[in-house]
Amino acid sequence: MLQQHLAKRVEALKPSAIRELLKHSKMPGVISLGGGIPSPELFDRTGLEMATDKVMKGHFLDAFQYGLSEGFPPLREAISELCRGRGITAGIDNILVTSGSQQSLDLLVRTLVNPGDKVVVERPTYLAALQVLQLSQADIRSVGTDKDGMIVDELEILLQSQSVKMVYIVPTFGNPGGVVLSDARRRKLVELAKQYNFVIIEDDPYGEINFTDQTFKTLYQHAAEAGADGHVIYTSTFSKILAPGLRVGWVVLPDWIRQKAAIVKQATDLHTSAQSQAMAASYLSLNRLADQIGMIREAYRDKCHFLAEQMNRELGEHITFHMPQGGMFLWATFRYDFDTTAWLSRTLEEGVVYVPGEFFYSDNADKRTLRLSYATPTRSELEQAVARLKKALP
Ligand SMILES: Cc1ncc(COP(=O)(O)O)c(C=O)c1O
Numbered sequence: 226m227l228q229q230h231l232a233k234r235v236e237a238l239k240p241s242a243i244r245e246l247l248k249h250s251k252m253p254g255v256i257s258l259g260g261g262i263p264s265p266e267l268f269d270r271t272g273l274e275m276a277t278d279k280v281m282k283g284h285f286l287d288a289f290q291y292g293l294s295e296g297f298p299p300l301r302e303a304i305s306e307l308c309r310g311r312g313i314t315a316g317i318d319n320i321l322v323t324s325g326s327q328q329s330l331d332l333l334v335r336t337l338v339n340p341g342d343k344v345v346v347e348r349p350t351y352l353a354a355l356q357v358l359q360l361s362q363a364d365i366r367s368v369g370t371d372k373d374g375m376i377v378d379e380l381e382i383l384l385q386s387q388s389v390k391m392v393y394i395v396p397t398f399g400n401p402g403g404v405v406l407s408d409a410r411r412r413k414l415v416e417l418a419k420q421y422n423f424v425i426i427e428d429d430p431y432g433e434i435n436f437t438d439q440t441f442k443t444l445y446q447h448a449a450e451a452g453a454d455g456h457v458i459y460t461s462t463f464s465k466i467l468a469p470g471l472r473v474g475w476v477v478l479p480d481w482i483r484q485k486a487a488i489v490k491q492a493t494d495l496h497t498s499a500q501s502q503a504m505a506a507s508y509l510s511l512n513r514l515a516d517q518i519g520m521i522r523e524a525y526r527d528k529c530h531f532l533a534e535q536m537n538r539e540l541g542e543h544i545t546f547h548m549p550q551g552g553m554f555l556w557a558t559f560r561y562d563f564d565t566t567a568w569l570s571r572t573l574e575e576g577v578v579y580v581p582g583e584f585f586y587s588d589n590a591d592k593r594t595l596r597l598s599y600a601t602p603t604r605s606e607l608e609q610a611v612a613r614l615k616k617a618l619p
Contacts, residue, residue, distance in 0.1 A: 234340075234360050250578050256610040258579045258597040261400060261553050263465055265601070267524055269508075269517045273468065276507040280500070288503035294491040296322025296475070297499065300506035304475050307509070311432065312446040313459060315477045321487060322475050324497045326430055329460035329476040330354055330393075332493065333426055334361045336486045342390045345383065347375045349556075349585035349594070351400045351428065354393055358587075365587045372547055374399065374406030377413045384421045391424045397441050398431040398552025401585045401596040405441055405550060415448040418456040425457045430465050430474075431552040433518050436526040439550075445477065455479040463505055465553065466518050471501045525553065528599040528607060535611040536597075543618060553600040556582070559593040566592065568617065577613040 250257030280288050287297060295301070301317040308315050323329045330353075338344060340362035346354065348367035358365050366387070368380045375394060383389070392414070396406035406414070418425050427444040435441075448457040462474035478486050490496070508514070529549055536544060536557065546557035559565070566581040582594025599607060 234362050237359055238356065249573055254576050255573070256577045256602055256606045256613070258577065258599070258602065258607075258610055260580075260601075261465075261598050262601050263469060263521075263553075264524065267521050268468055269513060272508055272511055272513040272517065273504070275511055276504050279507045279510070280503045284503045284507065288500040290499065292496045292499045292502065294496045295487050296320065296497065297502035297506055300473075300502045300509070301475075303506055303509040307514075308459075308477060311429075311461075312443055313477060314449070319478050319480070319483060320475055321478055321483065321490060322473065322497050322502055323460075323490070324472045324494065324501075325464055325469070325474040326428060326460050326462040327353055327357075327474075328472075328493070328497075329462075329474055330357045330426070330428065331360075332486055332489050333458060333460070333476065334358060334363070336482060336489050337391060337424060338363050343387055345380060345389050345392045346587055347394060347399065347402070348587070348589060349401055349582060349591075350393065350587070351395055352580075352584050354428070355585075355587055358393070367587045367589065370399075370402055370404065372404055374402075374404050374410060375414070377410045377417070380414070381417060384417060384423075389421065389423045391426060392418070393426045393428065394444070395428045395431070396444055397429055398434060398549065398554075400431070400552070401554050401580070401582070402547070402556045403549035403552050403554045404547060404556075406444075408442065411442065411444055411447050412451070415444060415451050415453045415456065418448070419451065419453040423456070427457050427459045429459065429461045432461070433466050434522055434525055434553065435551040436522065436529065437550050455481055458482070466521060467505070467508065467514065471505055473497060473501050473505045522551075525551075525600055528602070528604065529555065531604050532597065532599040532607045532611070535608055539611050539615045540618075553598050555597045555599060557595050557597060558582075558591065562593065564592045565595040571619075572614060572617040575613040575617045577610045577617070579614075 250259050301320045304320050305317050334357050338361040341364050343366055344358055344363040345366050345368055347370050369376045445457045445459040459477040544557045544559055546555055566583055580596040583590035583592050
Protein backbone atom coordinates (compact mmCIF):
# COMPACT_ATOMS: atom_id res chain seq x y z
CA MET A 226 0.00 0.00 0.00
CA LEU A 227 2.76 2.41 0.91
CA GLN A 228 4.16 1.91 -2.57
CA GLN A 229 1.38 4.14 -3.87
CA HIS A 230 3.34 7.02 -2.35
CA LEU A 231 6.26 6.55 -4.72
CA ALA A 232 6.69 9.57 -6.99
CA LYS A 233 5.58 9.30 -10.62
CA ARG A 234 9.11 9.95 -11.81
CA VAL A 235 10.43 6.74 -10.22
CA GLU A 236 7.62 4.49 -11.50
CA ALA A 237 9.38 3.56 -14.73
CA LEU A 238 12.84 3.15 -13.16
CA LYS A 239 14.38 -0.30 -13.28
CA PRO A 240 17.48 -1.50 -11.42
CA SER A 241 20.62 -0.84 -13.45
CA ALA A 242 21.45 -3.93 -15.49
CA ILE A 243 25.12 -3.22 -14.99
CA ARG A 244 24.92 -2.98 -11.21
CA GLU A 245 22.95 -6.25 -11.10
CA LEU A 246 25.51 -7.84 -13.31
CA LEU A 247 28.41 -6.69 -11.18
CA LYS A 248 27.00 -8.90 -8.43
CA HIS A 249 27.52 -11.94 -10.68
CA SER A 250 30.90 -10.74 -11.81
CA LYS A 251 32.14 -10.93 -8.22
CA MET A 252 31.36 -14.66 -8.05
CA PRO A 253 34.55 -16.71 -7.79
CA GLY A 254 35.93 -17.78 -11.14
CA VAL A 255 33.73 -15.48 -13.22
CA ILE A 256 35.54 -13.27 -15.74
CA SER A 257 33.75 -9.97 -16.21
CA LEU A 258 33.74 -8.09 -19.49
CA GLY A 259 30.85 -6.17 -17.97
CA GLY A 260 31.38 -2.92 -16.05
CA GLY A 261 33.35 0.02 -17.42
CA ILE A 262 35.77 -0.27 -14.53
CA PRO A 263 39.30 1.10 -14.85
CA SER A 264 42.03 -1.46 -14.36
CA PRO A 265 43.11 -1.24 -10.70
CA GLU A 266 46.71 -2.24 -11.41
CA LEU A 267 47.05 0.94 -13.47
CA PHE A 268 46.20 3.25 -10.58
CA ASP A 269 49.09 5.57 -9.78
CA ARG A 270 49.47 4.39 -6.21
CA THR A 271 52.73 6.28 -5.62
CA GLY A 272 51.28 9.51 -6.99
CA LEU A 273 48.09 9.15 -4.97
CA GLU A 274 50.12 8.52 -1.80
CA MET A 275 52.25 11.59 -2.50
CA ALA A 276 49.10 13.63 -3.11
CA THR A 277 47.54 12.44 0.16
CA ASP A 278 50.68 13.31 2.05
CA LYS A 279 50.75 16.78 0.55
CA VAL A 280 47.11 17.34 1.47
CA MET A 281 47.57 16.25 5.07
CA LYS A 282 50.65 18.41 5.51
CA GLY A 283 49.71 21.49 3.51
CA HIS A 284 45.94 21.61 2.95
CA PHE A 285 44.39 20.01 6.00
CA LEU A 286 41.55 22.52 6.39
CA ASP A 287 40.88 22.71 2.66
CA ALA A 288 40.28 18.96 2.77
CA PHE A 289 38.20 18.72 5.92
CA GLN A 290 36.26 21.97 6.19
CA TYR A 291 33.15 22.95 4.17
CA GLY A 292 34.05 24.47 0.81
CA LEU A 293 32.49 26.44 -2.05
CA SER A 294 29.66 24.85 -4.07
CA GLU A 295 31.46 25.69 -7.31
CA GLY A 296 34.53 23.76 -6.18
CA PHE A 297 38.00 24.11 -4.63
CA PRO A 298 39.60 27.09 -6.44
CA PRO A 299 43.06 25.52 -6.98
CA LEU A 300 41.35 22.49 -8.53
CA ARG A 301 39.26 24.71 -10.79
CA GLU A 302 42.48 26.47 -11.87
CA ALA A 303 44.09 23.12 -12.66
CA ILE A 304 40.99 21.95 -14.57
CA SER A 305 40.97 25.17 -16.57
CA GLU A 306 44.57 24.40 -17.56
CA LEU A 307 43.72 20.79 -18.40
CA CYS A 308 40.81 21.98 -20.55
CA ARG A 309 43.16 24.31 -22.43
CA GLY A 310 45.13 21.22 -23.45
CA ARG A 311 41.90 19.85 -24.95
CA GLY A 312 41.26 23.02 -26.93
CA ILE A 313 38.70 24.34 -24.48
CA THR A 314 39.13 27.88 -23.26
CA ALA A 315 37.28 28.33 -19.99
CA GLY A 316 38.06 30.53 -17.00
CA ILE A 317 37.53 29.17 -13.53
CA ASP A 318 34.20 31.00 -13.15
CA ASN A 319 32.80 28.74 -15.85
CA ILE A 320 34.03 25.52 -14.24
CA LEU A 321 31.85 23.70 -11.75
CA VAL A 322 33.42 20.76 -9.95
CA THR A 323 31.01 17.83 -9.62
CA SER A 324 30.96 14.42 -7.97
CA GLY A 325 31.76 12.78 -11.30
CA SER A 326 30.26 13.14 -14.76
CA GLN A 327 27.22 11.27 -13.57
CA GLN A 328 26.42 14.17 -11.28
CA SER A 329 27.16 16.64 -14.07
CA LEU A 330 24.46 14.96 -16.15
CA ASP A 331 22.00 14.92 -13.29
CA LEU A 332 22.59 18.59 -12.48
CA LEU A 333 22.34 19.66 -16.10
CA VAL A 334 19.17 17.71 -16.71
CA ARG A 335 17.61 19.06 -13.53
CA THR A 336 18.59 22.58 -14.50
CA LEU A 337 17.29 22.28 -18.06
CA VAL A 338 14.64 19.65 -18.57
CA ASN A 339 10.93 19.91 -17.77
CA PRO A 340 8.71 16.81 -17.94
CA GLY A 341 7.81 16.19 -21.57
CA ASP A 342 10.75 18.15 -23.03
CA LYS A 343 12.24 16.43 -26.05
CA VAL A 344 15.79 15.22 -25.52
CA VAL A 345 17.73 13.38 -28.22
CA VAL A 346 20.23 10.62 -27.47
CA GLU A 347 22.30 8.32 -29.63
CA ARG A 348 21.04 4.82 -30.36
CA PRO A 349 22.77 3.13 -28.46
CA THR A 350 23.75 5.50 -25.65
CA TYR A 351 25.14 5.53 -22.11
CA LEU A 352 22.79 3.58 -19.91
CA ALA A 353 22.97 5.82 -16.84
CA ALA A 354 22.23 8.91 -18.93
CA LEU A 355 18.97 7.22 -19.89
CA GLN A 356 18.22 6.75 -16.20
CA VAL A 357 18.79 10.46 -15.49
CA LEU A 358 16.55 11.41 -18.40
CA GLN A 359 13.84 8.98 -17.34
CA LEU A 360 13.89 10.51 -13.84
CA SER A 361 13.36 13.94 -15.35
CA GLN A 362 10.37 12.58 -17.32
CA ALA A 363 11.91 13.83 -20.54
CA ASP A 364 10.44 12.74 -23.85
CA ILE A 365 13.48 10.75 -25.03
CA ARG A 366 14.03 10.48 -28.79
CA SER A 367 16.89 8.55 -30.34
CA VAL A 368 18.96 8.94 -33.48
CA GLY A 369 20.86 6.04 -35.06
CA THR A 370 24.64 5.70 -35.16
CA ASP A 371 27.14 4.13 -37.54
CA LYS A 372 30.94 3.87 -37.65
CA ASP A 373 31.15 7.70 -37.67
CA GLY A 374 28.94 8.19 -34.63
CA MET A 375 25.51 9.84 -34.51
CA ILE A 376 23.86 10.06 -37.94
CA VAL A 377 23.43 13.81 -37.83
CA ASP A 378 21.34 13.87 -41.03
CA GLU A 379 18.78 11.74 -39.21
CA LEU A 380 18.79 14.29 -36.39
CA GLU A 381 18.18 17.07 -38.90
CA ILE A 382 15.08 15.30 -40.21
CA LEU A 383 13.77 14.99 -36.67
CA LEU A 384 14.46 18.68 -35.99
CA GLN A 385 12.37 19.67 -38.99
CA SER A 386 9.22 18.38 -37.29
CA GLN A 387 10.01 18.42 -33.56
CA SER A 388 11.14 21.06 -31.14
CA VAL A 389 14.16 19.57 -29.35
CA LYS A 390 15.60 21.12 -26.19
CA MET A 391 18.73 19.10 -25.77
CA VAL A 392 21.02 16.55 -27.42
CA TYR A 393 23.08 14.29 -25.17
CA ILE A 394 26.11 12.80 -26.89
CA VAL A 395 29.39 11.01 -26.12
CA PRO A 396 31.22 12.01 -29.32
CA THR A 397 34.65 10.51 -28.64
CA PHE A 398 35.05 6.77 -28.01
CA GLY A 399 31.48 6.58 -26.83
CA ASN A 400 29.98 4.21 -24.34
CA PRO A 401 28.91 1.66 -25.50
CA GLY A 402 29.68 2.05 -29.24
CA GLY A 403 33.37 3.03 -28.98
CA VAL A 404 33.05 5.18 -32.11
CA VAL A 405 34.18 8.74 -32.84
CA LEU A 406 31.81 11.31 -34.30
CA SER A 407 33.42 12.43 -37.56
CA ASP A 408 34.67 15.99 -37.91
CA ALA A 409 32.11 16.79 -40.60
CA ARG A 410 29.29 15.59 -38.37
CA ARG A 411 30.69 17.57 -35.43
CA ARG A 412 30.58 20.71 -37.54
CA LYS A 413 27.07 19.98 -38.71
CA LEU A 414 25.81 19.19 -35.23
CA VAL A 415 26.89 22.57 -33.82
CA GLU A 416 25.45 24.32 -36.89
CA LEU A 417 22.13 22.59 -36.21
CA ALA A 418 22.31 23.59 -32.54
CA LYS A 419 22.62 27.19 -33.64
CA GLN A 420 19.93 26.95 -36.30
CA TYR A 421 17.38 25.11 -34.15
CA ASN A 422 18.45 26.64 -30.84
CA PHE A 423 19.06 23.52 -28.77
CA VAL A 424 21.68 22.67 -26.17
CA ILE A 425 24.29 19.95 -26.63
CA ILE A 426 25.66 18.08 -23.64
CA GLU A 427 29.07 16.80 -24.68
CA ASP A 428 30.01 14.00 -22.30
CA ASP A 429 33.72 13.25 -22.61
CA PRO A 430 35.08 10.73 -20.11
CA TYR A 431 37.13 8.78 -22.67
CA GLY A 432 38.64 11.37 -25.05
CA GLU A 433 42.13 11.04 -23.56
CA ILE A 434 42.11 7.25 -23.88
CA ASN A 435 43.08 7.59 -27.51
CA PHE A 436 44.85 4.71 -29.28
CA THR A 437 45.67 6.78 -32.37
CA ASP A 438 47.84 9.80 -33.21
CA GLN A 439 44.78 11.66 -34.42
CA THR A 440 43.24 14.42 -32.33
CA PHE A 441 39.52 14.98 -32.26
CA LYS A 442 38.29 18.52 -31.83
CA THR A 443 35.64 18.79 -29.13
CA LEU A 444 32.14 19.95 -29.97
CA TYR A 445 32.82 22.76 -27.49
CA GLN A 446 35.66 24.02 -29.64
CA HIS A 447 33.69 23.56 -32.86
CA ALA A 448 30.89 25.64 -31.35
CA ALA A 449 33.30 28.41 -30.33
CA GLU A 450 34.65 28.52 -33.90
CA ALA A 451 31.19 28.46 -35.48
CA GLY A 452 29.82 31.30 -33.35
CA ALA A 453 27.62 28.82 -31.51
CA ASP A 454 29.25 29.42 -28.11
CA GLY A 455 26.90 28.71 -25.30
CA HIS A 456 25.18 25.88 -27.14
CA VAL A 457 27.65 23.22 -25.97
CA ILE A 458 28.06 22.25 -22.33
CA TYR A 459 31.15 20.10 -21.87
CA THR A 460 31.58 17.58 -19.08
CA SER A 461 34.48 15.33 -18.18
CA THR A 462 35.87 13.39 -15.24
CA PHE A 463 38.92 12.05 -13.46
CA SER A 464 37.24 8.63 -13.15
CA LYS A 465 38.79 6.94 -16.15
CA ILE A 466 42.16 8.68 -16.17
CA LEU A 467 42.93 8.85 -12.45
CA ALA A 468 40.56 7.05 -10.04
CA PRO A 469 36.76 6.67 -10.09
CA GLY A 470 36.55 6.36 -6.29
CA LEU A 471 37.58 10.00 -5.96
CA ARG A 472 34.21 10.96 -7.49
CA VAL A 473 35.53 14.13 -9.06
CA GLY A 474 34.41 15.43 -12.43
CA TRP A 475 33.59 18.84 -13.83
CA VAL A 476 31.37 20.72 -16.19
CA VAL A 477 32.21 23.76 -18.31
CA LEU A 478 29.17 25.98 -18.03
CA PRO A 479 28.36 28.84 -20.40
CA ASP A 480 27.44 32.08 -18.61
CA TRP A 481 23.70 31.72 -19.23
CA ILE A 482 23.42 28.59 -17.06
CA ARG A 483 26.28 28.71 -14.59
CA GLN A 484 24.56 30.43 -11.68
CA LYS A 485 21.44 28.28 -11.82
CA ALA A 486 23.46 25.07 -12.14
CA ALA A 487 25.57 26.07 -9.13
CA ILE A 488 22.40 26.58 -7.07
CA VAL A 489 21.14 23.14 -8.12
CA LYS A 490 24.51 21.71 -7.06
CA GLN A 491 24.19 23.50 -3.71
CA ALA A 492 20.73 22.05 -3.17
CA THR A 493 22.03 18.58 -4.03
CA ASP A 494 25.12 18.14 -1.88
CA LEU A 495 26.49 21.62 -0.97
CA HIS A 496 29.73 20.66 -2.68
CA THR A 497 31.76 17.71 -3.88
CA SER A 498 33.85 16.07 -1.15
CA ALA A 499 36.48 18.62 -0.11
CA GLN A 500 38.91 15.81 0.61
CA SER A 501 38.54 14.35 -2.88
CA GLN A 502 38.92 17.76 -4.49
CA ALA A 503 42.03 18.54 -2.45
CA MET A 504 43.44 15.12 -3.42
CA ALA A 505 42.74 15.74 -7.10
CA ALA A 506 44.30 19.23 -6.97
CA SER A 507 47.31 17.93 -5.11
CA TYR A 508 47.73 15.07 -7.61
CA LEU A 509 47.54 17.45 -10.57
CA SER A 510 50.22 19.66 -8.99
CA LEU A 511 52.62 16.69 -9.11
CA ASN A 512 52.57 16.77 -12.94
CA ARG A 513 52.15 13.01 -13.18
CA LEU A 514 48.81 12.92 -15.01
CA ALA A 515 50.20 13.03 -18.56
CA ASP A 516 52.44 10.01 -17.92
CA GLN A 517 49.60 8.24 -16.19
CA ILE A 518 47.30 8.79 -19.18
CA GLY A 519 50.06 7.61 -21.52
CA MET A 520 50.34 4.38 -19.58
CA ILE A 521 46.59 3.77 -19.46
CA ARG A 522 46.37 4.40 -23.20
CA GLU A 523 49.10 1.85 -23.98
CA ALA A 524 47.66 -0.78 -21.66
CA TYR A 525 44.11 -0.46 -22.98
CA ARG A 526 45.27 -0.36 -26.60
CA ASP A 527 47.12 -3.62 -26.06
CA LYS A 528 44.15 -5.29 -24.36
CA CYS A 529 41.73 -3.97 -26.95
CA HIS A 530 43.78 -5.32 -29.85
CA PHE A 531 44.23 -8.63 -28.08
CA LEU A 532 40.51 -9.02 -27.41
CA ALA A 533 39.73 -8.06 -31.01
CA GLU A 534 42.17 -10.70 -32.30
CA GLN A 535 40.65 -13.38 -30.08
CA MET A 536 37.14 -12.40 -31.09
CA ASN A 537 37.97 -12.49 -34.76
CA ARG A 538 39.72 -15.83 -34.53
CA GLU A 539 37.27 -17.65 -32.25
CA LEU A 540 33.95 -15.98 -32.91
CA GLY A 541 34.39 -14.18 -36.22
CA GLU A 542 31.81 -16.27 -38.04
CA HIS A 543 29.18 -15.43 -35.40
CA ILE A 544 29.99 -11.93 -34.22
CA THR A 545 31.17 -8.76 -35.91
CA PHE A 546 32.37 -5.56 -34.24
CA HIS A 547 33.68 -2.10 -34.81
CA MET A 548 37.40 -1.82 -34.00
CA PRO A 549 37.66 0.85 -31.28
CA GLN A 550 40.20 3.63 -31.70
CA GLY A 551 40.10 4.40 -28.00
CA GLY A 552 38.05 4.13 -24.83
CA MET A 553 37.18 1.04 -22.85
CA PHE A 554 34.61 -0.87 -24.90
CA LEU A 555 34.21 -3.21 -27.80
CA TRP A 556 30.67 -3.12 -29.14
CA ALA A 557 29.78 -6.32 -30.92
CA THR A 558 26.82 -7.63 -32.92
CA PHE A 559 25.78 -11.17 -33.77
CA ARG A 560 25.70 -11.75 -37.49
CA TYR A 561 22.32 -13.43 -37.22
CA ASP A 562 19.16 -13.10 -35.19
CA PHE A 563 20.14 -13.56 -31.55
CA ASP A 564 19.07 -12.49 -28.04
CA THR A 565 22.14 -11.54 -26.01
CA THR A 566 20.04 -10.88 -22.88
CA ALA A 567 18.76 -14.44 -22.83
CA TRP A 568 22.26 -15.74 -23.63
CA LEU A 569 23.74 -14.16 -20.48
CA SER A 570 22.49 -16.91 -18.13
CA ARG A 571 24.19 -19.46 -20.40
CA THR A 572 27.53 -17.57 -20.50
CA LEU A 573 27.36 -17.12 -16.74
CA GLU A 574 27.29 -20.92 -16.39
CA GLU A 575 30.53 -20.94 -18.36
CA GLY A 576 31.94 -18.18 -16.12
CA VAL A 577 31.89 -15.05 -18.26
CA VAL A 578 29.69 -11.95 -18.22
CA TYR A 579 29.17 -8.98 -20.54
CA VAL A 580 26.46 -6.34 -20.83
CA PRO A 581 23.60 -7.21 -23.19
CA GLY A 582 23.21 -4.42 -25.72
CA GLU A 583 19.51 -3.85 -25.28
CA PHE A 584 20.05 -1.86 -22.08
CA PHE A 585 21.76 0.90 -24.04
CA TYR A 586 18.71 1.68 -26.14
CA SER A 587 15.84 3.97 -25.28
CA ASP A 588 13.83 2.35 -28.10
CA ASN A 589 14.30 0.06 -31.11
CA ALA A 590 16.78 -2.12 -29.22
CA ASP A 591 18.98 -4.39 -31.29
CA LYS A 592 19.04 -7.59 -29.25
CA ARG A 593 21.96 -8.98 -31.25
CA THR A 594 24.36 -6.51 -29.62
CA LEU A 595 26.63 -6.80 -26.59
CA ARG A 596 29.22 -4.60 -24.89
CA LEU A 597 32.55 -6.09 -23.91
CA SER A 598 34.93 -4.12 -21.71
CA TYR A 599 38.59 -5.00 -22.03
CA ALA A 600 39.89 -2.58 -19.39
CA THR A 601 40.08 -4.76 -16.29
CA PRO A 602 40.82 -8.38 -17.37
CA THR A 603 44.38 -9.52 -18.05
CA ARG A 604 45.35 -10.89 -21.48
CA SER A 605 45.04 -14.43 -20.21
CA GLU A 606 41.58 -13.68 -18.78
CA LEU A 607 40.53 -12.11 -22.08
CA GLU A 608 41.63 -15.25 -23.90
CA GLN A 609 39.70 -17.46 -21.49
CA ALA A 610 36.67 -15.18 -21.65
CA VAL A 611 36.44 -15.52 -25.42
CA ALA A 612 36.88 -19.29 -25.21
CA ARG A 613 34.04 -19.39 -22.68
CA LEU A 614 31.81 -17.25 -24.88
CA LYS A 615 32.47 -19.69 -27.70
CA LYS A 616 31.64 -22.64 -25.51
CA ALA A 617 28.38 -20.98 -24.48
CA LEU A 618 27.17 -20.64 -28.09
CA PRO A 619 24.01 -22.64 -28.76
C1 LIG B 1 29.60 8.07 -21.01
C2 LIG B 1 29.77 8.16 -19.54
N1 LIG B 1 29.39 9.28 -18.91
C3 LIG B 1 29.52 9.41 -17.59
C4 LIG B 1 30.04 8.39 -16.81
C5 LIG B 1 30.11 8.59 -15.33
O1 LIG B 1 31.41 8.82 -14.91
P1 LIG B 1 31.78 9.35 -13.48
O2 LIG B 1 32.49 8.24 -12.78
O3 LIG B 1 32.64 10.53 -13.71
O4 LIG B 1 30.52 9.72 -12.77
C6 LIG B 1 30.44 7.20 -17.42
C7 LIG B 1 30.97 6.10 -16.61
O5 LIG B 1 31.08 4.97 -17.00
C8 LIG B 1 30.31 7.10 -18.82
O6 LIG B 1 30.66 5.99 -19.48
